[in-house]
Amino acid sequence: MIDVRPYVGRSPLALVRAFWRDLRSGIAEMDAVGGDLVIASAPVLPPVVLVRHPDLLRELLVDRNADVTKARGLRLARRILGDGLLTSEPPVHTRQRRLVLPAFHHGRLRQYARQMVELTEAEADRWAEGIPFDGAAAMSRLALAIAGRTLFGADVLSDANRVGRAVHDAMRAFDGAQFPFADKLMWLPTRANRTANRARATLDAVVYGLIADRHAAPADADDLLGMLLDARDEETGDAMTDLEVRDEAMTLLLAGHETTAAALAWTWLLLAQNPHAEARLWAEVDALDGPPSFDVLDRLLVTRATFAEAMRLYPPAWAVGREAARDTSLGGHPIPRRATILFAPLHLHRDARFWDEPLAFRPERFAPEARSGRHKFAYLPFSAGRRGCIGEQFAWVEGTLVLATLARRWRLALAGPPPHPHGSVTLRPAGQLRLVPTAR
Template sequence: MSPESQDATRSGEPREAANSPDTSGGSARRSAADAARRALPGGVPGPPRRAAPGLLAAIGRDPLAAAIGLYREYGDRVRIPIPGHPLFLLSHPAHAEHVFVSRQDNYRKAATYKPLRIFLGDGLVTSEGALWERQRRLIQPLFGYRRVSALQPVMVRNTEKTLAEWERLPDGRLVDASEAMSLLTLNIVGEALFGADLTRPGARISSSVTGMQDFAVTAMRNPLLLPAPMLGLRTTPGYRRWRATVRAIDEVVERLTAERRAAPAREDERDLMDALLNARYEDGGQISDRQLRDEVVTFLMAGHETSATTLTWALYLLAAHPSARERLEAEVDAELGGAPPSVADLDRLPWTKAVLSEAMRLYPPFWTLERNAVEDDEVDGVPIPAGSTVAVPPYLVHRHPEAWDNPEGFSPERFLPGGGAERHRHAFIPFGSGRRGCVGNTFALIETAVALAMIAQRFRLDLVPGGVPKLQPTVTLRPLGGLRMVLRRR
């Protein structure tokens, strides 16, 4: 057994045991409950209707813990008795394939996305139907491998700025790794997609992302606010702060747009802003100012958040598993010789990429994905009525015992070349799947690999005593209160 496997077997994920309930160990309990579940309406496992008030309260307190509890008690197909609105929790890789690929035309963005529209408008993440189709055709070519590869110097340059700031700090200094990764990826997105230096407004934008998620989650968990989140924005106690979040983002976007429009016209489209300003739809019309704003905000905010959380959790896991970190350091030292990685170099860093994939498996940036059924359907024997909501949490799919050995353990080996050939192809869905899968996945994979390799070349980040993070399942899966770590030069 390799040292890393020993780490995984020895520690698994005990450091998170108090924070994120173990998804394993429920098989015997589920088997014992099979007979009782057969008596439920339609034969679908799930709690009785009388449990609805307690369930709603539990979801409001901690939706991830509630989902894990339901999975452990009832299995990977659960009907949740929400009055007036059927809700299903589906956690098998085959369920993900059904909802996101095989029957994707029958599943639209759920009502839980409404609060996000207050901030993101009708950007690519939240739009539907013909509008989404036009947006996707416009934006997809900008994220092809060749164009993203050409952005590697931007990724290196901005990572170097972060490392230079750390070089000025004394050894043993505490840093918030979550905040640092957020600012780093924000700067990369700003320059790569919009040709903008976001160093000065970076902290303001980062705090606005936090505010956006706070509001969205507050509205998502409140059945009175979810149907009309704008009312919540205007009437709830935190409305002034949330309104300020919207204004802060809009001011940055207006400045970026005005600066680009005032600049001399360029014949070639170098970035996303060029493509949006030059866009022409089939009818010859240009993108509206409002739609331009929505697309810029979507990529500015969502485009950096997923990479930031992936890097944050990767740094945490490496600190918790020293032998895995030593193997990563040895790899980057041997393959890069102190130079920043080129895109071609990344193929020679299989362990680095495996660590990032394992971080996304254990802590997927978007921990749950939800859809509304347009027409009646059936998933794995479960009748799904039209209008009901299905939740397919990557957090649970990524830990399903039929797809993963030692599902709670940290074991990057499973993502090394040649591994996982027998695994269900939808057992790993950190970027979603189907047509609605993340358009920026290639960008994120290259960006995080470049950044992690460069950090490992020069620094180690260790956990502080008692610094094990609790999970904060907002729109993305963050460490609650950030992640304070001890910064040391190698």
């Protein structure tokens, strides 16, 4: 029998207000109730269900996938992302995923890996001995450059600052997206709506610019943008419109760089706080015969485990929502239509039922020999099932190679207090991550 518990901490409407003000604290309140399912009910609103057990997550993400859709937050994200992979539903999602998937096949990852290392070396060249810099901003700049070069064949570094500001503004606008009637109020000239509209206009200028450049000078480029522009509908033979290309490009450019950038920033913070783990990482990268590459990924197991453990403690996709499209159930417990169903990797990954010393930074728990006894659905930095992250393998290659490349050249120490996490679309540092580089 599953352990189903009601949420009784605040009144339901007070919990709604808590979600509106700070999504992370609202979910934390529900998670603190414990059990396998936590249910918050209100007289006039659909219930909110928090799933806290891996068995139920497997049921939700695999067995009941057809019973749920994306939740309100990601539907509202359409105002920025459009109808791309992250926000669309079948049959659009199924068609688009099939078109995009070849861009992440093994052979493409080998090609991307060379560019990842080259751009990481260029980022490392920017740093100077003893001069502090914002590690979160640096990782965002680097991840954006990698996404632009590998997926779109373009140098987007000149746009890095305005893209960064636009993403920050879009995240702020999203913070109010959990308000029950937010989707009915997007037309109002509120400060949040004006901020979101400006962010979209900025990001549109960048992405439509990439599309226009490719139209003006068609290249024989074997990248995602070329694949999208060359794609033809199986039934009609029609090409994708520029709007359709824009929506997929926007989703993959933003989601592909923002999540990896956040994961890398938290990794450097954790390494700076854990010198023993840092030393093991150095020993591994120093043992390489040359620069990191796709061909030596099997020799970078400590590096990959370090990245994995950072995403356990600070998963970029820290909370995921679904909405019941019809009456369904989890673990035999009825879930009514329109219920919001949440799960939070941030809390799941720190649950003592599934992890020893859950708050400790221990990359060795992801060594190959240590993974066999772990429940597959107790670790979900990329979600799972048919809606799991299409770029998961891309992110593993990128995170491992970036860490290895930078760790060969620099030691990064904290300069000042570490930033607190802010839970918006992603779990990102709330302020600057001040790091001081020392050449190795």
